[in-house]
Amino acid sequence: LHIQPNDFVEMEKSLTTRKNRYANASVKAEKSVISFKSLSKPLNGVVKRLEDLAILKDGWYDGIQGKSLNRKSLHWLAGAFDSHYDKTLPIPSLYPTLDGKVQAEWSLPLHELSMTFDIENKTIAYNFLQLDTDETNEGSMSLNSVSDWQMVNSLLKKYKND
Amino acid sequence: MVAETLLYRQVHPSFVDNNKISAQVFGQITSSVFKPTPKDEGLLSVYNSQHFQPEMAHLHYTTISKLDSRGVAAVSYEECIEQTLEVVADNNPFIGHASIDFRDKSTNQKEKIAKRLKRYAIERSPDESGLLFDIERD
Numbered sequence: 001l002h003i004q005p006n007d008f009v010e011m012e013k014s015l016t017t018r019k020n021r022y023a024n025a026s027v028k029a030e031k032s033v034i035s036f037k038s039l040s041k042p043l044n045g046v047v048k049r050l051e052d053l054a055i056l057k058d059g060w061y062d063g064i065q066g067k068s069l070n071r072k073s074l075h076w077l078a079g080a081f082d083s084h085y086d087k088t089l090p091i092p093s094l095y096p097t098l099d100g101k102v103q104a105e106w107s108l109p110l111h112e113l114s115m116t117f118d119i120e121n122k123t124i125a126y127n128f129l130q131l132d133t134d135e136t137n138e139g140s141m142s143l144n145s146v147s148d149w150q151m152v153n154s155l156l157k158k159y160k161n162d
Numbered sequence: 163m164v165a166e167t168l169l170y171r172q173v174h175p176s177f178v179d180n181n182k183i184s185a186q187v188f189g190q191i192t193s194s195v196f197k198p199t200p201k202d203e204g205l206l207s208v209y210n211s212q213h214f215q216p217e218m219a220h221l222h223y224t225t226i227s228k229l230d231s232r233g234v235a236a237v238s239y240e241e242c243i244e245q246t247l248e249v250v251a252d253n254n255p256f257i258g259h260a261s262i263d264f265r266d267k268s269t270n271q272k273e274k275i276a277k278r279l280k281r282y283a284i285e286r287s288p289d290e291s292g293l294l295f296d297i298e299r300d
Contacts, residue, residue: 093179
């Protein structure tokens, strides 16, 4: 795959096309049917993001890798966030993982936190990195009960004022 | 490579969350950007800034390799060395290709390093998105 002079011409031509494509995709996403229950205001971004993840198909990453996320399980996660997540805590960014899970991340001034939700088995694995000391806090737990979510909130509360 | 050489990693569109309610207009990348996928077999593919500008790296990836990318996130050679990562300018499968070697790292080490590299990329980006070049912004 060596670059030929004509490749650059092709690249230049494609730039405008790709920019238009992304603009159109954004419009399409705006018009998509909102089928998830609307969550309370602080979590509006969460529900919209989970809807985005629901449309990913198998092979979404590169045509081979990237498992689709179970829509019913995403519904469960949206509802669980709405019912149990402490709204005074920072709202995470959400991402798909290649094996069909949802990774929540919080980039805070002194910490980089992540929680990976296995939405089909209702469990999480968490990994918290303290940037100044390089210490990590990691573990896993089930998410089957209200008390489990209270534990999640309690884990995150330590970083509330970060 | 020299300490300041930048290494551009392509960012899949789904690896940017645009929906977070905050001052961030353009969203933010996930640390997974800097974790090798199973297909990578421990070698994270990047573009070498000694051969590519960020926008050209993105165009090459999407046009020649025909893969999807929202833009590129950048870390420096020096930052990789700080994380005890070896970087090889292998120029394979094309001139300007390099690999960041995670093969001797445990799962936990990969997780920690990916978080560190994400923070470097965020600090380097103009809007804290982690994207040095963003097809939607630039």
